[in-house]
Amino acid sequence: MAKMIAPYLLTALTVLLMGGFSGCVPAGEDEPEDVVRPVKLMQIKKPSPEINRILPGKLRPQRETRMSFRVANELQSLEVDTGDYVHKGQVVARLDPRDFRLAVQNFEGSLGEARSNLKAMQEGARTEDVISLEAELRAAGSAVRESQLQYRRHKELYEQGAVARAELDRTETALEEARGRKRHLEMELQKALIGARDEDIQAMQSRIESLEAALEEAQSALQDSVLRAPFSGYIAEKHVENHENISAGQPVATLQDLTRLEVKFGLPEQLVVQKDDIKEVYCILDAYPGFPLPARLKEVSTDARELSYKATAILTMPENIRALPSMAAQVHISIAPDEDGDQLVTVPETALFTDSQGKDRVWVYDSGSSRVQSRQVRTGELTSAGVQVLSGLGAGDLVVTAGAHFIQEGQKVRPLE
Template sequence: MSEFQDQKKKMAKKIWGIAALVFFAVGGFLLMGITGRKTEISPEKASRPVKTMTLLAPEVTFRRIFPGKVIASKTAELSFRVSGPLVELPVKKGASIQQGSLIARIDPRDFRIQLTNAQSALSNASAQLDAMKAGARKEEISALSSKVSSAKARLSEAETDYQRMNRLFDEGVVAQVDLERAKTTYEVAKGELNTASQQLQEARSGARVEDIKAMEATIQGLKAQVEAAQSALKDTELRAPFNGIVAERYVDNYQSVQKNQTIISLQNLERIEIIISVPEQDIMRIKTYRSPSFFASFEASPGKKYPLEFKEITTKADPQTQTYAATFSMPYPEDFIALPGMTTQIEIVGEGETKGTGDFLVPSIAVVPGEDTKHFVWIVDEKTMTVHKAEVSLLSYKDDMAIIRGGVNTGSRIVIAGVNYLVEGDSVTFFNSEE
């Protein structure tokens, strides 16, 4: 009986062992299924790129200094309008010349000959026209009358001879060739009389109207040739169109040059221009300051400031520096030589529109209308890179800028582009050059 019980116990242990193995196998399989399952992660909202500005301490007086560079306000590339060899070239690179000064001269001899020929042809044509309008002189008419009389006498003689030859030919006394010779002489004499009579008639009545008009047209053409020759002769001299400095000389004396070939580059000495690069935030400030003043200082004239006139500013920022090119002008200084490429310092001073210590000047597009008459701006939390509303008081507008108070502090970073697409807590990234 005890042996049977021992076998029974052994059988039970085996069954429990198999069951345990099955349990752990199934459990492991289930565990692998759970751990091997991919965790579904809900996609995060993409950060929105925005343009921002950092609020600076309000200023009653604005003063900024920018490095600048001198440029010529006017540059001319001078050339001849005619071709030929140079015989004079007195200017050198860097020389200062006055308006009207000789820069270069082309050999004028051929051009003088052309002018003389044109003037001579015009004089001859004018004399002919005068004669045509005045008619022939008395002695000329007398000579033509004598010519007509002689022609009549020759014609009468030739006619008599021709008639006599006809009778003799009919009688068979002369040959056919003699008759033909007499006929030819008669025809020539008749033609000479017609010509002489026409010349006498023209001399007595003057030239025909159409002949006079034709000669007048010829004279107009000759006058144009004379004017062209005079201009060509004048164009053999190249003179300065304004006071300036010879920035470059491209040819040498005695060299043959072609028309429109650049001889020198002349830069204006009456005024100079200065160009600077201005960041966007300073552009925003300068636009709203009352009566800004501009001054230039040069190393060549230490301790002296030169008033400037604002000329223009580009409307598109440089893609590399995100700055705007502003151009100023001033009269050419009398106490030193200012050349293009020289460096200078530009000082801009203005009285601000903001009066209170908590007033800030911002682009008007940064101010968003809220409920009722409230307004707000978006402030960027730079630690979390998220945006939050800040209610502000809108004091006034000036052009495309706004003056606000409250809700922001010096150093606050506000969104100035893309404000209408934001909601509270949005993640943002920067894309402006301030970062």
């Protein structure tokens, strides 16, 4: 057994010693021209003229919504069942409308009263109202005079000790009340004759605007107590039952438009960078294995999940195929790179080095002279397979993938087997 292992150990030791000695050359000094360094090479292959991939996917409706009320109350009636087809605008569910109707009625009443008051303030009182106020004011004046007589009489009696202090205070209070009522009626009569003050009118106008806004909001809440389908489709699921207390925004039912379907699938990162070269996409449903369905790539996410990027393709559905959401599908993708453009290849990260100007380069091996020449390349993203090279390399190029930092321009190298 030892005899079998010995040749391999000797070969490995020779390679290690050659690499170790070369690392001992001082920086800035040229290596001897006769040093032939062993290197590992990689040949750039010509990309296939067409790449075909089959990826698993699942159907989803392009339009799907979880319908909900914008207001809260008890659910009075849910008028659909799972699987029902509904037209756009059709009633799906209703909340108990009593609270909403009462709010509308209250605001309508308050608004009508405020508008009447504003009209009276702007136009002044009617003639009959003025006559009535004048009569009340005359009566109030007589009451003041009578109260004055009573007060003077009780004051004289109190000074004579004929009545108690409480009786005098009572007549004085009655006199002040009579005077206050007279002043109030005088102000009311003045308003009736010349109208309300500007600030009072502005305050009433502001109140009317506030009531109008509140009424509009109450009317909208009443309308929102009826849930209608935003588009035609099928009820995929019910989330509530009758007589439940429903919160605003709580899902009531899921509505799906099955006339337009799309397929969701994961696109590997190797294909994401070539998505602009995708020439054809079609799907085959597991339920209809003999019917390829034309598709169009709609979008590709920029955030990877589980080493793939979420992609969506829109299907063209013939009338004779009954496809439903969540059906399994096989997504067929054909990629045809542009032969006239740069071919994207991937090399190990160890093949790259940076020149004095900060440009990425690789060593390209010339089999005729057994020497290497540096070549500038334009790099892309770092993937699990290596670094993407967007330009600078072509099919057939031999690239040094190991030892790139230990060789020089034009140096002779020996490819490792």
